[in-house]
Every structure is written in structure tokens, then in C-alpha cells.
Amino acid sequence: MIWLILIGVAAGVLGGLLGVGGGVLFVPGLVIVVGLTQHEAEATSLLAIVPVALVGAVRQNRYGNVRRDDALLVGVLSVAGVAGGVALANALSGTALRTAFAVLILLIAAQLVRKALRDEVGHAAADPLPRTGAGAGTSVRARGSE
Amino acid sequence: MPSERALKLMTIGTAAGLFSGLFGVGGGTVIVPLLVVWLGYDEREATGTSLAAIVFIAAFAAAVQGVYGNVHVLDALLIGIPAVGGVLFGTWLQQRMRVRALSLLFAAVLIASAVELLLE
Numbered sequence: 001m002i003w004l005i006l007i008g009v010a011a012g013v014l015g016g017l018l019g020v021g022g023g024v025l026f027v028p029g030l031v032i033v034v035g036l037t038q039h040e041a042e043a044t045s046l047l048a049i050v051p052v053a054l055v056g057a058v059r060q061n062r063y064g065n066v067r068r069d070d071a072l073l074v075g076v077l078s079v080a081g082v083a084g085g086v087a088l089a090n091a092l093s094g095t096a097l098r099t100a101f102a103v104l105i106l107l108i109a110a111q112l113v114r115k116a117l118r119d120e121v122g123h124a125a126a127d128p129l130p131r132t133g134a135g136a137g138t139s140v141r142a143r144g145s146e
Numbered sequence: 147m148p149s150e151r152a153l154k155l156m157t158i159g160t161a162a163g164l165f166s167g168l169f170g171v172g173g174g175t176v177i178v179p180l181l182v183v184w185l186g187y188d189e190r191e192a193t194g195t196s197l198a199a200i201v202f203i204a205a206f207a208a209a210v211q212g213v214y215g216n217v218h219v220l221d222a223l224l225i226g227i228p229a230v231g232g233v234l235f236g237t238w239l240q241q242r243m244r245v246r247a248l249s250l251l252f253a254a255v256l257i258a259s260a261v262e263l264l265l266e
Binding site: 004007011014016017020021026028034036044048049054055056060063067068073077080083106108112116 | 172185191217
């Protein structure tokens, strides 16, 4: 039980710091530390994400960063995709799903490294930047790093 | 042209839903860049709007996974509720420190996790 709480806190802190969603951390934590199967870990992660996203959305809404109509459309119209994605996950073997997930987090790791290096190049103008390290010059820097 | 816009939002929702359902994550990885590129959102609005959409997406996906009998409800609560506190602290901390080195460290943690998952 203590492991679950520790994973939650660690994933939350890292997510808040780096702008990475909780699921990317919940799933490996649940598989590697808690010993759930990949399918169980993904399903459990999804439920754990709900309170995190809810509190985040309420805060962001207070800052005026939520376009509510669009969020509602994206959220509600996701149903078909969600059903398809979950069905696909459950049609795959544990090994196949775990491998696909491993590839996903490798890609996210690569993205983090690229962003960190890009911020180093362009950080003259950038003091403590919110979330993804995105400031006014993000697109310029993005292009510059390519 | 509101209908074209609605179509884009529906496509984003569908893509994010597929991604979320398949991988057990929220789908922000898909939603944020698409809102920026297709609908001209700035990054903050994209992040905020994405979080609100994820509340629905993750809840739907958890419900469907529940039908398959895969959800460990108590484990989810034990992880999810402390994570809320963690996120609030992490966001607070972010304003006060440089996160570049941490990003690299964290990328290393993800790579180690990926290797562990592949060897499992």
C-alpha cells in the first residue's frame, strides 16, 4: 500500500514539474513495483488519472486557460476512440502491449531530452518557465533545433 | 465555419481516445500538439483544455476497462489521490527551479523503465 502512495506522489510531483501526464508514470510503477499485469496497470492508471486531471483542469480554468466548449467536445466525442483503443488493448497479449508501451515511453523520453537541449540553446530569454518550458520563443526554438 | 472546427475537435477526441484506451494514459501527448497545430491554441490554453478533456476520456476509458474486469479500484485511489497533492507541489516547485537537469534525469528513469518492461 505504501508503494502505491509513493508512486502516486512521485508521479504527481514529476508530472507537475515536467508537464508529463500521470499515466506515463503510473503504468510502469504499477507493473514494475506493484506487479500488476500490463492490462491491469493501464486500466488502473486510467482511473487514477481522473482526480489528477480534474484538479488540474479546475486550476487551469481559474487561470482562464480552459476553453470549456472545446474541451467538452473533445472529451465527449472521444467515446468511439476510447472504446476502440480499450478493445484493441484487450485484444493484444500482455507482452505485445508491454512492448508497445515501452516504445511509447522511449519516445517520450526522447522528446524530453530534445526539449531540454532546446531550452539550453534558447534559454537566454527564459527564466523559470511554466510547464513544458514553453515561452514566447517556443516555435522559433523548435524550428531552430531541427 | 463551425462544422469544420467541430470535425477537427472530433478527430482530436477520437485520436486521443484511441491512444488513451490503448496505452492507459490521458492522451495529452496527442491533444496538446493537435490543438496548437490545427486550432491555433497557445500552449497554456492547449494544456488547460487538454486536462479538462482528459477528465472525460480517462473516465470513459476506465469505465470500459472496468467492463473487462481490469481496474483495481483501491489501487487507483491510493495512487490517484496522493498524486493530486504531488502535482500541486510539483507545479509550485516548477516556478522556483530550473527543470532542465531534472528532465534529463527523468528521461533516464523512463528509459530504465522501458528496458525493465521489455525484459519482464
